[in-house]
């Protein structure tokens with residue numbers, strides 16, 4: 197029996213980000229959601245735990261708004277959730293996140309596989325899994341597009357730039373998965389109802405002794421400006437004429 | 446602290462990073478786990494090439510612990526790593542082992558007075574974020590940002606014990622059909638606006654008339670599986686830089702269009718005049734692809 201952990205992040209929905217004409221960025225109206233990539237991590241953790249008769253635990257780190265994610269996460273098949281609470285004012289980076297997640301994993305028993313997504317929907321820094329593994333003293337496998345485990349050994353296929361590499365590693369292990377790994381099911385009504393009754397543990401970062409001092413500082417955020425002509429043409433003939441003028445055709 | 450250390454599993458990228466170290470005026474060290482690459486790495490601006498060897502031909506990631514030791518022992522100020530799949534894992538492992546800050550996939554970087562200043566894209570490419578990190582720090586850097594330099598380095602070989610916990614049991618090349626999209630001059634890109642797989646022939650006909658390759662959005666490749674995964678463009682897929690990018694039945698969400706920024710001319714065909722693609726295109730036609738595409742194909746034939 198192996199328990200699994202799925203790490204997930206509550207992120208601002210980038211579709212709601214407003215970029216003003218002066219390129220300043222307004223995140224205040226962005227609704228939160230579980231990072232899309234992390235839904236794949238949750239799905240894999242649930243599947244691997246199911247295959248070995250273990251429990252799948254959702255692990256997340258963040259301030260109060262993260263509370264809204266718990267039911268959604270649990271409706272995706274996780275057995276329980278562990279929320280490491282960060283103070284509202286904390287500005288964290290990947291260093292702090294990995295410390296908090298590592299403390300969370302250490303508080304759990306019998307963990308065989310810790311699944312992260314390759315990156316998060318907001319920052320996509322792809323640091324969390326290797327950092328977490330380093331802090332836990334575990335091996336890591338990133339860029340995973342296929343994973344199974346048999347007899348305490350995880351076999352994973354990694355997508356490199358121009359090849360697929362298959363690796364074998366004894367548990368426990370940290371993996372970072374690509375979206376190709378699976379197709380997360382949309383939770384049904386029954387799963388959503390059941391989620392409300394599943395156990396959630398809340399611990400503060402302070403309680404777990406997590407050092408909240410980040411190493412990097414964000415100095416500015418600006419909307420990305422793409423200078424395009426934005427000309428709407430009336431007909432195919434007009435389009436062809438415009439492309440000829442550009443010297444493209 | 447002394448010295449900028451660089452690593453990439455791609456020799457040309459390692460040379461670019463060594464060039465950055467030299468231009469920053471620092472003592473520059475190139476780390477490699479491939480003894481054969483040392484000859485080339487010796488002459489691209491670094492002062493020292495460190496060859497780490499050991500084990501039975503392990504992957505570079507297995508040297509993360511040994512590299513962390515090397516950086517610590519030398520009191521390195523920066524560790525710059527080529528942003529490849531292997532490089533990213535190795536870099537973040539080293540950062541984790543040393544408890545250093547790290548900036549991933551930077552789109553710009555500078556280093557002075559012990560501070561690394563970087564720029565990178567976040568929120569699917571909608572936002573450019575600037576960050577500062579005090580040395581020592583790690584960054585992953587894609588190809589093309591830094592210039593290689595000239596020089597002659599001394600080579601130091603060290604026998605180390607790589608991590609043997611992750612064993613490579615097989616590798617299989619990814620076979621790509623057609624010209625790689627990354628190099629294509631013209632791309633016709635299809636989105637979820639196509640009703641059924643057979644209808645992609647409309648795009649293929651247009652592509653043939655234009656001498657273009659066919660690309661797509663993620664949904665077309667991953668949800669519908671109409672095209673292989675190496676054909677989709679965007680933050681989780683490919684970045685392309687054609688002369689002409691013709692987006693058909695594709696809404697133009699930021700995660701997709703971040704991959705077409707280097708395009709010369711973007712054209713959109715979409716039946717919804719409010720589709721975001723019209724804000725990031727040069728020329729747009731509001732119309733049904735099922736009528737517009739055949740007309741376009743005819744015009745170019």
Ligand SMILES: Cc1cc2nc3c(=O)[nH]c(=O)nc-3n(C[C@H](O)[C@H](O)[C@H](O)COP(=O)(O)OP(=O)(O)OC[C@H]3O[C@@H](n4cnc5c(N)ncnc54)[C@H](O)[C@@H]3O)c2cc1C
Nearest residue numbers: 636637638662663679680681682694695696700701716734
């Ligand atoms: C974390 C994350 C990462 C992502 N990474 C990527 C990525 O790398 N690449 C990527 O592509 N996407 C990515 N996505 C998904 C992305 O957000 C969009 O959902 C996706 O690009 C939309 O694909 P689409 O434009 O084909 O489909 P849709 O958004 O469904 O758009 C279809 C368009 O077709 C138009 N249309 C319909 N019928 C017709 C017709 N008959 N004639 C003309 N027009 C018609 C519609 O008006 C609509 O605009 C990512 C999403 C997330 C959350």
